[in-house]
Amino acid sequence: MKTLKLLRQHSFTADEAVYGHEVLNLDAVSDPDPSGPLGMVVFCVLQLEDGTVVSGEYHFEGPAAFDFVAGKELAFANALENAQGRDIQVQMG
Incomplete structure (x- = not known):
């Protein structure tokens, strides 16, 4: 397993990405709908020192359950799992 330093971390909802x-x-710009279905999906994209990009996501069941901070943490954890699946250990800071 190779170890790569984390350079950047980006977190956003699918709604923000589409907008x-x-x-x-x-393109014709749609109105953002943070409480719609695309607003319930949080992505985390990790950029590693060698240019490798790894992503993770987390989906909330609805607006009542939505918590962006928790979604960022869960999507980050999923991105780290995806990195390990690619035989990469992510080194923080």
Whole structure:
């Protein structure tokens, strides 16, 4: 297993990703809907020192259960699991 240093961590909802994509690509921009289905999915993307990118996600069942901080932590944990599945140990800071 190789060990790689974590350079950057990004967390966002699917709703934020769609909105950002539309803005960057000058598509017809939809209204963000943080409490809609896309707002219930939190992604975590890890950029490692050699350029490797690993991601994880967490899905909440609905707006009543949604907690962005908890979702970030759970998506981060899933990203670390995905890294291990690729035989990568992520070194923090």
